[in-house]
Amino acid sequence: MNPVEIEEAVSNLALEPFDRPEFPFQFLRAFGNKETALQRLRAGNTNQSDVGGVLQRGHIHIATCAPGAVDETLAALRTSPKTLSQKAKFILATDGEAFAAEDMNGGGTVACKYAEFPDHFGFFLPLAGITTVEQIRESSFDIKATGRLNKLYIELLKDNPDWARRPTDMNHFMARLIFCFFAEDTDIFLGDGLFSKTIQQMTANDHSITHLVMAEIFRAMDTKPAEREAQGIKRYANQFPYVNGQLFSGSTECPVFSKIARSYLLHIGSLDWQKINPDIFGSMIQAVTEEDERSALGMHYTSVPNILKVLNPLFLDDLRAKLAEAEDNPRKLLNLRQRMAKIRVFDPACGSGNFLVIAYKQMREIEAEINRRRGEPERRSDIPLTNFRGIELRSFPAEIARLALIIAEYQCDVLYRGQKEALAVFLPLSSENWITCGNALRLDWLSLCPPTGTGVKVQADDLFGTPLNQTEIDFENEGGETYICGNPPYLGSTWQDAEQKADLERIFGHRTKSWKSLDYVAGWFMKAADYGTQTSAAAAFVSTNSICQGQQVPILWPLIFATKHEIIFAHTSFKWNNLASHNAGVTVAIVAISNDRSVVRRLYSIGSEGETLAKEVQHINAYLVAGQNLDLQKSTSPLTHVTPMDRGDSAIDGGGLLLNATEAAELEAENKVAYRQFVRPYIGSEELINGKLRYCLWISDDQAALANDVRFIANRLSLVVSMRSSSSKAQTKEAAAWPHKFGEIRHQPSAYTILVPRVSSENRDFLPVGLVAGGTIVGDRNFALYDAPLWNMALIASRLHWVWIGTVCVRMRTDFSYSNTLGWNTFPVPTLTEQNKADLTRCAEDILLAREAHFPATIADLYDPEAMPEDLRAAHDRNDEVLERIYIGRRFRNDTERLEKLFELYTKMTASAAAAPKSTAKGRMKA
DNA sequence: CATCCGACACAAG
DNA sequence: CTTGTGTCGGATG
Numbered sequence: 001m002n003p004v005e006i007e008e009a010v011s012n013l014a015l016e017p018f019d020r021p022e023f024p025f026q027f028l029r030a031f032g033n034k035e036t037a038l039q040r041l042r043a044g045n046t047n048q049s050d051v052g053g054v055l056q057r058g059h060i061h062i063a064t065c066a067p068g069a070v071d072e073t074l075a076a077l078r079t080s081p082k083t084l085s086q087k088a089k090f091i092l093a094t095d096g097e098a099f100a101a102e103d104m105n106g107g108g109t110v111a112c113k114y115a116e117f118p119d120h121f122g123f124f125l126p127l128a129g130i131t132t133v134e135q136i137r138e139s140s141f142d143i144k145a146t147g148r149l150n151k152l153y154i155e156l157l158k159d160n161p162d163w164a165r166r167p168t169d170m171n172h173f174m175a176r177l178i179f180c181f182f183a184e185d186t187d188i189f190l191g192d193g194l195f196s197k198t199i200q201q202m203t204a205n206d207h208s209i210t211h212l213v214m215a216e217i218f219r220a221m222d223t224k225p226a227e228r229e230a231q232g233i234k235r236y237a238n239q240f241p242y243v244n245g246q247l248f249s250g251s252t253e254c255p256v257f258s259k260i261a262r263s264y265l266l267h268i269g270s271l272d273w274q275k276i277n278p279d280i281f282g283s284m285i286q287a288v289t290e291e292d293e294r295s296a297l298g299m300h301y302t303s304v305p306n307i308l309k310v311l312n313p314l315f316l317d318d319l320r321a322k323l324a325e326a327e328d329n330p331r332k333l334l335n336l337r338q339r340m341a342k343i344r345v346f347d348p349a350c351g352s353g354n355f356l357v358i359a360y361k362q363m364r365e366i367e368a369e370i371n372r373r374r375g376e377p378e379r380r381s382d383i384p385l386t387n388f389r390g391i392e393l394r395s396f397p398a399e400i401a402r403l404a405l406i407i408a409e410y411q412c413d414v415l416y417r418g419q420k421e422a423l424a425v426f427l428p429l430s431s432e433n434w435i436t437c438g439n440a441l442r443l444d445w446l447s448l449c450p451p452t453g454t455g456v457k458v459q460a461d462d463l464f465g466t467p468l469n470q471t472e473i474d475f476e477n478e479g480g481e482t483y484i485c486g487n488p489p490y491l492g493s494t495w496q497d498a499e500q501k502a503d504l505e506r507i508f509g510h511r512t513k514s515w516k517s518l519d520y521v522a523g524w525f526m527k528a529a530d531y532g533t534q535t536s537a538a539a540a541f542v543s544t545n546s547i548c549q550g551q552q553v554p555i556l557w558p559l560i561f562a563t564k565h566e567i568i569f570a571h572t573s574f575k576w577n578n579l580a581s582h583n584a585g586v587t588v589a590i591v592a593i594s595n596d597r598s599v600v601r602r603l604y605s606i607g608s609e610g611e612t613l614a615k616e617v618q619h620i621n622a623y624l625v626a627g628q629n630l631d632l633q634k635s636t637s638p639l640t641h642v643t644p645m646d647r648g649d650s651a652i653d654g655g656g657l658l659l660n661a662t663e664a665a666e667l668e669a670e671n672k673v674a675y676r677q678f679v680r681p682y683i684g685s686e687e688l689i690n691g692k693l694r695y696c697l698w699i700s701d702d703q704a705a706l707a708n709d710v711r712f713i714a715n716r717l718s719l720v721v722s723m724r725s726s727s728s729k730a731q732t733k734e735a736a737a738w739p740h741k742f743g744e745i746r747h748q749p750s751a752y753t754i755l756v757p758r759v760s761s762e763n764r765d766f767l768p769v770g771l772v773a774g775g776t777i778v779g780d781r782n783f784a785l786y787d788a789p790l791w792n793m794a795l796i797a798s799r800l801h802w803v804w805i806g807t808v809c810v811r812m813r814t815d816f817s818y819s820n821t822l823g824w825n826t827f828p829v830p831t832l833t834e835q836n837k838a839d840l841t842r843c844a845e846d847i848l849l850a851r852e853a854h855f856p857a858t859i860a861d862l863y864d865p866e867a868m869p870e871d872l873r874a875a876h877d878r879n880d881e882v883l884e885r886i887y888i889g890r891r892f893r894n895d896t897e898r899l900e901k902l903f904e905l906y907t908k909m910t911a912s913a914a915a916a917p918k919s920t921a922k923g924r925m926k927a
Numbered sequence: 928c929a930t931c932c933g934a935c936a937c938a939a940g
Numbered sequence: 941c942t943t944g945t946g947t948c949g950g951a952t953g
Contacts, residue, residue, distance in 0.1 A: 411939060493933090581949095636931090636952085636953085646931095647932075650946085652946080653946095655946095686945075689944080727947080727948085728948075758944095759944060761944090763942090763943095779945095781944075781945065810934085815944090817934080821932075860943090
């Protein structure tokens with residue numbers, strides 16, 4: 001269940017008469033428990049309560065009681081031994097009048113009237129497996145409103161199929177409604193609930209005219225008081241103020257309301273819209289208009305702390321520092337206020353305006369403190385809302401973003417200046433539109449956010465079609481600073497559609513031919529850098545970490561650096577969680593660029609306790625490592641004298657060629673000869689890491705006919721044929737003609753094979769390199785070194801290599817994704833003497849021996865960082881000792897030092913290769 | 928054109 | 941929720 005569904009279930013429960021014995025089960029049902037789970041609790045099998053209540057292990061201990069006994073019942077739950085031993089997260093007591101609950105992990109308490117407990121449903125969201133963030137817990141309202149609006153939206157679309165075909169109008173209409181609900185609950189409309197009441201009264205006898213009444217009200221809000229009589233505004237609509245803004249200009253047409261839609265509307269109006277929180281309302285409501293997103297309604301939410309990871313280092317930290325520095329000095333405070341009034345914040349992927357709203361609110365907070373210290377607490381804000389600009393592709397979020405900013409402004413005015421002052425300046429809304437609906441990668445940012453103080457009118461080389469009227473609006477920030485921020489969409493190169501590819505081509509096509517491998521988000525960085533060449537600005541984006549790892553680095557970053565921009569701060573990989581706990585958060589990094597060389601560079605990371613660590617550094621390179629830039633290109637062959645590495649063989653067999661132990665035994669029983677002849681051990685990464693056993697059919701061309709006479713094999717091969725022939729891939733289809741062989745073979749006969757899994761957990765301190773006998777078929781989940789000298793294995797097993805791979809290769813989630821071209825072929829190794837090789841070989845053997853001593857422990861067991869055996873760790877330690885002495889004559893102090901040395905060696909290595917191109921493979925061939 | 932490589936959604940404890 | 945898998949699509953030389 002998503003939060004919206006839960007809210008609805010909980011609210012419905014509170015409306016029913018209180019049923020003392022049933023309540024605990026009803027409550028659990030509302031949070032998504034299945035009937036079977038409830039039945040088991042009822043039967044007592046899983047109910048562990050020792051106070052006559054209902055206790056669900058790991059979740060909640062609930063007790064209902066006679067009227068007036070809530071306090072002692074809650075106390076009994078609190079001290080109940082079972083509450084502790086069954087690890088209940090919550091305790092809850094109610095008598096149908098009062099309601100009390102506690103979060104046993106110190107997350108606070110709820111005490112309210114029974115009828116009001118649905119307002120606290122966010123408190124219990126962990127029960128439904130939804131990770132809560134503080135803001136959510138306090139924002140039951142936003143989820144509730146989202147759910148109600150969603151219902152209305154769907155109902156309206158049902159009754160108005162023509163509106164479904166004009167989503168922009170529909171979205172605009174929804175934004176108008178939200179505004180009216182907010183306005184009628186905050187005295188912006190005179191009279192409490194004016195909008196809802198007017199609609200209700202005027203349509204009480206005839207719901208079919210709802211849309212006409214509403215349209216008349218909207219028309220009034222777009223008509224200045226002086227013109228109203230001439231325009232013939234109806235009396236009931238005349239009570240509404242002139243709002244204007246772009247919100248009510250244009251057509252006032254409204255969709256037709258059915259009886260049900262009308263009742264939904266009135267119900268939504270009865271909610272207390274004062275409580276709306278623009279920080280999160282926008283991201284919640286956004287899903288309403290997106291068909292495929294609706295199942296996750298209320299799940300999309302970017303946490304404020306994460307947004308501040310971008311905004312604080314970008315400029316808010318500095319403002320706060322200046323505030324602290326100014327102390328009570330009125331002159332300094334004034335200067336700071338004047339500076340802030342000229343700061344513009346630009347989010348070219350603004351969605352529903354999250355970043356802009358947070359930035360605005362944070363700045364208002366700082367300004368309020370300035371005004372307090374200067375003794376001007378009621379002073380009107382000097383921070384213009386129009387300095388917070390955005391671009392958004394989808395029309396509904398764009399509408400919501402503007403609305404969210406308007407609401408944020410009003411709420412800040414109420415908070416810092418008082419209701420009266422807030423109302424005095426609220427209407428009419430500014431007619432400017434600072435949120436542009438369009439494709440940020442195609443629009444000209446300089447026109448939307450023109451350079452300061454220059455008066456330059458930039459001709460948009462990439463501005464399509466109709467000129468945007470927004471370009472005429474000037475920022476009120478002559479001589480001010482610009483900060484670009486946001487969380488643009490990430491889309492790996494394989495998932496971009498034709499239009500998105502074209503977006504990237506327009507930006508990168510004339511700069512590099514490798515633009516096709518770039519993530520979509522790279523476009524925002526490049527546009528920001530280009531923007532920065534015309535005017536000084538700093539830009540910080542949340543981004544997939546893949547643009548700072550692996551193959552994208554040498555494509556993107558030299559282009560950014562060429563615009564004189566450098567990375568001024570970065571937050572290394574962390575998980576960008578949304579509300580859904582089952583939805584493994586994307587791993588992201590925050591990267592900020594600026595062409596101002598004077599700023600102090602900072603590198604942020606998440607510490608072991610989840611705290612943010614900051615480090616001041618001289619320079620940050622494109623791998624988000626402290627150190628100089630380097631140009632690391634992937635290479636098809638090793639740059640040093642290590643053995644070339646191949647990927648293993650890819651079955652592409654639809655389950656036909658690979659056999660588990662049972663299937664192999666089956667064949668052996670059916671035909672021993674065939675078994676001996678055609679079955680080989682097979683090793684994928686699961687087999688290597690977790691010590692599993694698998695087999696495969698390995699049949700040479702000349703024996704294909706013979707093998708096909710074996711019934712078991714013939715059956716398996718037919719599986720292969722059917723899978724391959726129905727494939728969408730040409731290469732695979734062709735391979736259906738020879739089902740007895742693996743789909744992609746790179747196999748070389750060998751006496752033994754060293755192998756590394758392509759993907760493996762980052763939690764191990766060393767890469768899980770392995771060694772198998774030559775007859776074993778190495779699957780494509782591994783890279784293989786056939787008959788390579790064993791010192792190659794010593795390299796792979798080293799901490800140096802671990803660090804290199806972790807930085808240079810692309811990762812899958814946060815796990816390692818090994819690459820031969822990017823990681824192995826580029827690995828900087830000093831020239832090894834025969835003695836060095838002998839020493840390293842010995843080290844590799846020692847590692848293998850240490851592993852063997854723990855037979856049958858698997859690599860996963862042995863390399864569990866918590867439980868790594870001492871002798872094995874010692875063997876690795878000696879390996880590192882020997883290898884690192886070869887590098888620098890001593891051990892490295894830490895991984896940063898290792899990386900810095902490796903980068904340095906790489907730079908030298910490639911520089912000398914460029915100086916002496918004759919030594920390349922091609923050069924030798926000619927000679 | 929024939930490899931070869933990286934991505935990712937899915938699946939299994 | 942962590943860790944690994946099967947196969948596609950498209951880059952590369």
